[in-house]
Amino acid sequence: MSGTPTVAIVGSGPIGSAYARLLLEAFPGARVVMFEAGPQVTERPGQSVRNIVDPDEKARARERSQGPQAGEFRASLGIPAGAVVEGMFTARQGTHLLDFGGEGSAHAASFPAAAAATNVGGQGAHWTCAIPRPAFTEKLGFIPDDEWEDLISTAEGLLHKQSAAFSDSPVGAAIRELLSREFGDELPEGYGVSTLPVAGDPQPDGTMRWAGADTVLGPLLDEGTDTAARFELRDLTLVRRIEHDGAHVRGLVVEDLRTREQTFVEADAVVVAADAFRSPQLLFASGIRPAALGRYLTEHHVVISTVALDGDRMAELVSDDELRSELARRAKNPTDPVAAVNRIPFSEPDHPYSAQIMYAETPPFPLPIDHPAAGNRWGYVNMGYGVRKVPRVEDGATFSDDELDYRGLPNFTIDYALDADEEREIDEATARLRRAGSALGTFIAEPRLLPFGSSLHFMGTMRTGTDPATSVADPYSRVWGFDNLVVGGNALIPTANTMNPTLTSVAIAVRGARRLADQLSAVHSVPHA
Ligand code: FAD
Structure with a gap:
């Protein structure tokens, strides 16, 4: 042909x-x-x-x-x-x-x-x-x-991977330093606290053009x-x-x-x-x-919290001038508040989790004006641990021949459950998140497990x-x-x-x-x- x-x-x-x-x-x-x-x-x-x-x-x-x-x-x-x-x-x-x-x-x-x-x-x-x-x-x-x-x-x-996005952010660097002090000795060589690679193109004014x-x-x-x-x-x-x-x-x-x-x-x-x-x-x-169609559903479970960065600890690592120039640069794109992204990667056998630590100048939810952390000059960190799920045939979507969805396609039911090891790893990740938050500042949202499906990463x-x-x-x-x-x-x-x-x-x-x-x-x- x-x-x-x-x-x-x-x-x-x-x-x-x-x-x-x-x-x-x-x-x-x-x-x-x-x-x-x-x-x-x-x-x-x-x-x-x-x-x-x-x-x-x-x-x-x-x-x-x-x-x-x-x-x-x-x-x-x-x-x-x-x-x-x-x-x-x-x-x-x-x-x-x-x-x-x-x-x-x-x-x-x-x-x-x-x-x-x-x-x-x-x-x-x-x-x-x-x-x-x-x-x-x-x-x-x-x-x-x-x-x-x-x-x-x-x-x-x-x-368009950027391995060092926001690596020039002094606040981002200070966050890495505080987390390394807390966890550094426990993490294997090459899998320590680092910047999180992101997809996009840094612009001359310091903002990112995010990839799609x-x-x-x-x-x-x-x-x-x-x-x-x-x-x-x-x-x-x-x-x-x-x-x-x-x-x-x-x-x-x-x-x-x-x-x-x-x-x-x-x-x-x-x-x-x-x-x-x-x-x-x-x-x-x-x-x-095929028999495996829709089955073996996994996501990474997400335990998440928000922390107001501690002024004294940050001031030890970031000068006033550095903070001022960082805030001035970020103000150029106020509708995209993320200003630095760090992580602690998955490693085996002792750290089967991925932590994502996002620094932003505003919290992800409004704080009451009289909240002690409202208007925190040093900003906030939203962070979470991704926790694994072992693929099992029982978890997944079952499609129906008899019921249609709103688009007229076979509707489905999702079944999903954890075993004891998975529950234990969630508890361990929650304890780590508590340590990470305490190393950085004060919790304004306590560590918690998000409802299943929240990762949006369905595998x-x-x-x-x-x-x-x-x-x-x-x-x-x-x-x-x-x-x-x-x-x-x-x-x-x-x-x-x-x-x-x-x-x-x-x-x-x-x-x-x-x-x-x-x-x-x-x-x-x-x-x-
Ligand atoms: P999708 O991007 O989901 O695209 C599938 C498309 O298929 C949809 O547009 C849908 O309308 C279309 N479609 C479905 N059925 C039909 C049909 N019958 N006919 C025609 N079209 C159809 N991933 C990361 O790796 N890193 C992140 O930081 C990250 N953050 C995320 C944050 C948010 C808020 C969200 C929503 C997602 C995030 N993800 C992240 C997940 C990431 O976006 C997905 O992994 C990725 O988009 C998957 O790409 P895809 O092409 O497989 O599917």
Whole structure:
């Protein structure tokens, strides 16, 4: 066969975008059509809404990403009127709960905070942009070390990794120093307190331009480039079904949510990167139901607290002039209060946790004016530990043939429970968080475990592996038994992971995209770059 193959991608988040970029750059003849159920909410498709300076515009972009919880915007997003209960608790800004309580909502009493974003760029338009590398048993055992190094470096390049973001912040450095004094002796060489790598581009004025799917798509969005000419993004277009014969995919049935018109789109290969619940849901809806589909759900549990930094301890390490110039610089972007990001990484055997420590000038919730820590000149730290969950087949989503969700796709119920070891690790992480907070200042929010689902990092439901009985995808992310159906996203992570997963998922996607490009070029007799 010769000619130009078309690859259809479901979902426009960072993972779908990584596939689009890598396939178009590797394969000169290829065309990519990307389908996204949500609207485009930023001028440049898939941009981080954190980069929007105007607060009203930012709030509108977030609300339009909230699918069934998008308030007055719901009707314009093609969401049926009955599909929400007014006044429900909403998820983090830009996201919507899976179990939102209205008609057609998922059932997730044991995983209540689980949420998704429905917009061009997916959750990647709302994320915090932390991109640490996985370590020790968090890594995928079947990928050789030298290949992994190449995959993860390529992923870091796609996401514009900054390993030393805010490293010039004197307050950030003082936080690292105080935490090192507390924990330094207990942590192995190379896994001590350090800056947290983030995705974005530092600007000359000291602010960050945070990365989103637009960063990953890169030249595909630049008018006049060869790859842009071969790339098409259709927003407000819901993929309803993957058409296939049990071993080979022919294309997709898509619905334009503006007109309600359904059409069939032919494709030489399909990549499903529609998040950890909606991707397996689409496979199930299409009659693709491997035993592990939706199962082995993990997240990292989150214990969290907020601390007002201690003036005396900080003043020992930061001069008045340094603080003044730091505050003046941060004032240039008042709607993005994060000013330094630090971490204590996962290490084995003694520190199976990841700590993320964010310094901000304002607390994440309003403090009463007479609170002793209100208006703290040194600022605040929001910090949390990520605690692991061992993958077990019992945890996960069960899809229904009889009940439809608000979009008319098979509805699902999530079951999720911890064992005694997992409970113990949560207790240990909470004790560490107490130590960390006491080392930095005074708690204004005591350490506490967030409801399950709060991490927004859902993994395992389409795990990649070497055994078709316990995984959905092969080691190159192809659904077992199919030659041209690829899956992507955090759902592929098969390990017990304690930290932000997007970098790992992009690295897995790099492997999948390279293999798919090889395969398509062999079938279509077109050499690839
Ligand atoms: P998504 O970004 O979720 O995109 C999937 C897209 O598929 C969605 O836009 C959805 O609308 C679309 N879709 C679903 N079903 C269909 C369908 N049937 N048809 C068409 N389209 C469909 N991760 C980190 O690593 N570090 C962080 O610091 C971090 N912070 C976060 C903070 C917040 C507030 C949030 C919300 C997330 C955070 N994350 C973080 C998670 C990160 O954003 C995700 O890991 C990442 O976006 C996953 O990318 P994805 O492409 O797999 O899926």
